[in-house]
Amino acid sequence: MKTTLDISGKAFSLRRYPIQKNDTLQAWDAADEYLIEQLEQAELPAGSHLLVLNDGFGAISCWAAEKGYHVTAASDSHLAQISADANLSKNNLNSVNFISSLEPLPNDADIIVMKLPKYTRFLVWQLQQISQYSRIGVQVIAGAKTKDIHTSTLKLFEKHIGTTHTSLAKKKARLIFCLKEKQLGSAPVETTSFDVTDYQMTLQNHANVFSSESLDIAAYLMLKHIPSNEDFKHIIDLGCGNGVLSVEAARRNPQAKVTAVDESHMAVASASANLLKHGITAGRFDCRVNDCLNGFEPNSADLVLCNPPFHQLNTVTDHIAWQMFCDARRVLGPNGRIVVIGNRHLGYHAKLKRLFGNAQVIASDRKFVIVEAYKQPDSKGMR
Template identity: 35%
Template sequence: MKTWITPWGPLSLSRFPYDDDPALQAWSGADTFLLEDFSRRRLPAGTLVLVYNDAFGALTCALLMAGYKVAQISDSALSQRATLWNVEANHLDDQDLFLLDSLSVPEGEVVLYRLPRSTDLLEYQLAQISSYLPAQGTFIATGMTKEIHTTTLTLIENLLGPTTTTPADYKARLIHTQPQPQPRPASRFPFRWSIPSLNLEIIQHAGVFSAGRLDGGTRLFLEHFPKASHLNGAVVDLGCGNGLLGLVAAKRSLSADIFCVDESFLAVWSARESFRINQMGGRGKFLCGDGLEDFDKASVDLILCNPPFHFQNAQTLSIAQKMFQMSVKVLKPDGELWVVANRHLGHHKILGELFPRVATVAYDEKYALFRCFKSSEKSAL
């Protein structure tokens, strides 16, 4: 844990549950800049403040310490857990804290907005905010200077109202907007797209990985997908995104029990809806949380995984490594983990340390597909 000095006092904060990189911290200069600006407004204690995309709860903890009510809106189940962890670690009262997922539409007049990595999520959330923020409302957004582009400002201005930016400080900028409530076009999210080669339709919400197209890693996975004879028992699409790998498994095997798991609320929603529109709504179970935490030891037959290598705005291998470690625990003795990943990430080294046997099923210039065996005994592809 590291100490952050806020306008209302110090906080000890952790990047829970991925706090193993000493170079990273639970807040950024953008958060510091935002709170300094907000504190000068001297809003009375008890004011409800809506906080978006607070990765580890740093802003939320500071506002609770200052006596504000906080509604935190996040698409990340892990961010919500990090918030609760840091609230408890700092002995803050959580009775004025309301955790909302990104499908919820709150109400309020004060919005502090941390720019997300995804432009699509930014667009979706701005459309949501424009539906409730009154003309007298307050909207302050922040991001590191490298995260703010002309397109960012144009999008905010088009969806909310006139916008100005501050000079850079802490390597960050603030964006002040005067809300102008007026009728605006409906959000384009969620949207639907097709994969004719698989005869599948996908429902995609904002910010969910691989929007409207097959990414290279998934394409390689699909070209070398496990045979139907291997799709039996409990099959988990880990880090499911829109649920495509789970959908293909469900389509190719009627005997498999399919689970789609992701830490993104919008991803799990997308997967559930994708199963529904493909007339397979009853085939899947959908879980939002921390990887494989809901599965018992030695209860899963097959795990399909295209792991992320970013968490919020930071690149990290910690999430993938934890997914692999959890996989070892929940797989049955003869279970398998199939992983596709960018070759340069070196996942084969981590997998080789965790599994007695790792085979490279296929690779191209950018991606590799690995088959990891819980057992050291031979098994046919």
């Protein structure tokens, strides 16, 4: 795996953080390189303010910081921010101004650089934010894999921002150039909702939440198998998304406190809103933006519920799921339980068995299995 990005006569050492053993995933892609080359050619005056949206692991922020530009990096991802910060520091560059996807965009950017996000709903939200906050005449340059830029994508830029055209493809990446001509008068609607009638839930979802327009089928299957036990004092919903599992866990275990954790700011805001909306009082839950259970006390939870991610940005990977399982083992108390749902082919049963020394399939259908494992009382916490 390459860890040095050589571009425009400079070399940047870039990794995805937190660093994994045997990591094979590069921390930048061809669209990052194309964007940086384009920005080099633009020869922006020293001190220009770059607004960078969705920088994957900090490649664009590092390049811009090295040029001495003033950088605001807006992202929904805590991991993206951790990575950018670590990469800036590794390259002896000053940190940049990080803002979350829930904060207003600055109105004085001289140019806006965007990596296209995965979800169209989030793209629309960000285009509306640009339309609402940035000044008329500012240029927006977005980059992505060619296969992810469709005519419909360009129409969204035209609709919300202004005149749009694209570049030629280069190493299977393309750029979108757009001039800010339109001004959104009022703030866009922040959340949309859907009902889960079997469970009397109406779930609010910010734009970048996983499965934000209907309930994930794995989550639906998992709902039925959330355990109830009067000895549970602390339940963790690891990778909580909109908090659907947290709501049901809190209902079934009225004596327990629930911690809902996600690396997405919008997921955590949605989970918090959904717990409150379904009658769970604020003192009973804590919703946190975090990388897995990093920083959680060992032996501090009785139950971990987990519907893990199997992607990081556009790459299929199970390293986050594995980190979640290792963290859960450390944070669970003796006899504490983890309940995980996943596609059959992901082999979570074998992984949990390896880690916990036991694992049982408690439910399954054609596509998914639900596996539970217990922390043996004599096992030592480890990561």
